[in-house]
Amino acid sequence: MKKATAKPAAEQSELTERQEITRRRLLGAASAAGAAGLVVGGAGGAYGYAAMSDGAPLTSVGSTAVPFHGDHQAGIVDPAQATGHLVAFDLAPGAGRKGAAALLRRWSAAAEAMTAGRAPNGDNQIALDAGPSSLTVTFGFGLGFFDKTGLNDRVPENLAPIPPFSSDALDPKLSDGDLWVQIGGDDGLVAFHALRVLQKEAAGTATLRWQMNGFNRAPGATERPRTPRNLMGQIDGTNNPKPTDKDFAARIFVSGQTGAASWLNGGSYAVVRRIRMLLDSWDHLSLDRQERVIGRRKSDGAPLSGGTETTPVDLNKINPDGSLAIPGDAHIRVAAPASNGGAAMLRRAFSYHDGYDQDGTPNAGLLFVAWQSDPFNGFIKVQQKLDRADGLSRFIRHESSALFAVPGGCAPGEYVGQRLLES
Numbered sequence: 001m002k003k004a005t006a007k008p009a010a011e012q013s014e015l016t017e018r019q020e021i022t023r024r025r026l027l028g029a030a031s032a033a034g035a036a037g038l039v040v041g042g043a044g045g046a047y048g049y050a051a052m053s054d055g056a057p058l059t060s061v062g063s064t065a066v067p068f069h070g071d072h073q074a075g076i077v078d079p080a081q082a083t084g085h086l087v088a089f090d091l092a093p094g095a096g097r098k099g100a101a102a103l104l105r106r107w108s109a110a111a112e113a114m115t116a117g118r119a120p121n122g123d124n125q126i127a128l129d130a131g132p133s134s135l136t137v138t139f140g141f142g143l144g145f146f147d148k149t150g151l152n153d154r155v156p157e158n159l160a161p162i163p164p165f166s167s168d169a170l171d172p173k174l175s176d177g178d179l180w181v182q183i184g185g186d187d188g189l190v191a192f193h194a195l196r197v198l199q200k201e202a203a204g205t206a207t208l209r210w211q212m213n214g215f216n217r218a219p220g221a222t223e224r225p226r227t228p229r230n231l232m233g234q235i236d237g238t239n240n241p242k243p244t245d246k247d248f249a250a251r252i253f254v255s256g257q258t259g260a261a262s263w264l265n266g267g268s269y270a271v272v273r274r275i276r277m278l279l280d281s282w283d284h285l286s287l288d289r290q291e292r293v294i295g296r297r298k299s300d301g302a303p304l305s306g307g308t309e310t311t312p313v314d315l316n317k318i319n320p321d322g323s324l325a326i327p328g329d330a331h332i333r334v335a336a337p338a339s340n341g342g343a344a345m346l347r348r349a350f351s352y353h354d355g356y357d358q359d360g361t362p363n364a365g366l367l368f369v370a371w372q373s374d375p376f377n378g379f380i381k382v383q384q385k386l387d388r389a390d391g392l393s394r395f396i397r398h399e400s401s402a403l404f405a406v407p408g409g410c411a412p413g414e415y416v417g418q419r420l421l422e423s
C-alpha cells in the first residue's frame with residue numbers, strides 16, 4: 001500500500017490541491033458512469049482516492065475507498081467486490097473478554113488503515129503499490145463468542161442456531177465459528193493482504209476455523225455497471241431490497257433493542273451458506289428449462305411474466321396455454337416476499353471455485369451471504385419454504401452454514417464491538 005497517503009473523508013481538506021482535483025475527477029467520472037457502479041459506504045458513500053507517489057493517479061478501481069467508520073459496518077450495503085474472503089475464527093482457550101477486546105481493537109485499527117489505503121502496523125507489503133481498491137472488512141460474532149467471553153447475558157435473542165433443513169448436507173468443520181470476518185476488495189492482492197494482516201493479528205488469541213475464497217466480476221468488465229451473474233450464468237441480485245425502499249433500514253439493520261442487547265443497534269445478522277452448484281446436472285438442462293427453474297430469462301434477467309430485468313414480477317400472469325408464466329416451483333416465486341409473509345433479506349454473494357472432485361465434478365457455487373435485522377423473518381423463513389418447494393433444490397447443495405451477529409459501525413478512535421465488550 002502507498003504509505004499514509006489515503007485520508008478518511010473527514011480529513012479530505014488536508015489533501016493537496018492536485019490530489020483534490022484528481023479526486024473530484026474520479027468522483028465525476030464515477031457518477032457519470034452510473035450509481036450502480038459506485039460503492040456506498042457505511043458513513044454515507046465511497047470516495048475516490050488519488051494516491052500519489054510519482055505524480056500519477058491510480059486508476060479509479062485502485063483509488064476507490066469505502067469509509068471504515070460509520071453507523072453501520074461497511075461491506076453490507078456496498079456492492080460485492082471482485083474478490084472476497086470469508087473467514088471464521090475460534091477464540092483460544094483463556095483469551096476471554098480481555099483478549100477478545102484487544103483483538104477487536106487491533107483488527108479495527110488495521111482495517112481502518114488498510115481500507116483507507118494506509119499500511120497497517122508491521123505491514124507485510126503485499127499490497128504496497130495498490131490503493132484501497134474498495135476494500136471492506138466486516139466483523140461478526142457467533143454464539144460461541146459470548147460463551148467464551150463470559151457475555152452469555154448479552155446474547156441477542158435472534159442469535160440462535162439455524163434449524164436444520166431436509167436438504168442440508170452440512171460439514172461442521174466448515175460451519176459456525178466464534179468470530180467472523182468478511183473481506184472484500186476489487187483487487188486480489190489487496191484482499192489477500194487484509195486477510196494475512198488480520199490472521200497475523202489473531203495469533204495467540206484466535207485460531208482459524210474455516211476460510212472460503214470467492215469472486216465476482218471485476219469493475220469495468222462490462223460496458224456499464226450490471227447486476228452480477230453467478231456460476232449458473234443467471235443474473236443474481238435483481239430483486240434485492242434497495243436502500244431507497246422505505247422499509248430498507250428496518251429490514252436490514254437492528255434497531256430498538258433495549259437493555260442487554262442494545263449493543264447490536266445499528267448492526268445486522270449475517271447468514272453465511274456455502275452452496276455448491278451441481279453444475280454438470282444443471283448444464284444438461286435446456287435453456288428453456290433453466291429459465292423456468294428460476295422464473296427469469298438468462299440473457300437479460302427479465303421475469304418470465306414479461307418486461308425487462310427491473311419490471312416487477314407478475315406472479316399471477318397466465319400463459320395463453322393456461323399455465324403459470326412463473327412456474328409453481330420457480331425459485332423467484334417460492335423465495336419472493338409475497339410467498340413468505342413479507343420476509344426479505346439483502347443477498348450479497350461471492351462465487352467460489354475450489355477445484356474438482358476426484359470424479360471430475362467442479363467444486364463450485366455460491367458463498368451466499370444474507371443480511372437482515374431478524375434471521376427468523378428473513379433467511380430462515382424463506383429457506384424453510386425453498387427446502388420444500390424450490391425447483392432449484394435439485395441443482396444445489398448447502399454444505400456449510402453459520403449465523404453471526406454483526407455489530408454496528410464504530411466512530412474514529414473506537415473499535416468494532418466496543419459497546420458489547422466494554423459496557
Ligand SMILES: C=CC1=C(C)c2cc3[nH]c(cc4nc(cc5[nH]c(cc1n2)c(C)c5CCC(=O)O)C(CCC(=O)O)=C4C)c(C)c3C=C
Pocket residue numbers: 230232234235236237238239240273275276277294296313331332333335336337344345365366368379382383386396
Ligand atoms: C433462503 C434464501 C435463498 C437462497 C438460499 C438462495 C439461493 C440461490 N439463489 C440463486 C439464484 C437466484 N436467486 C434469485 C432470487 C432470489 N433468491 C432469494 C433467496 C435465496 N436464494 C430471494 C429472496 C430472491 C428474490 C425473489 C424475488 O423477490 O423475486 C434469482 C433471480 C434474480 C434476483 O432477484 O436476484 C436468481 C438467479 C442461486 C443460484 C442460489 C443457490 C446457489
Ligand SMILES: [Fe+2]
Pocket residue numbers: 331335
Ligand atoms: Fe436465490
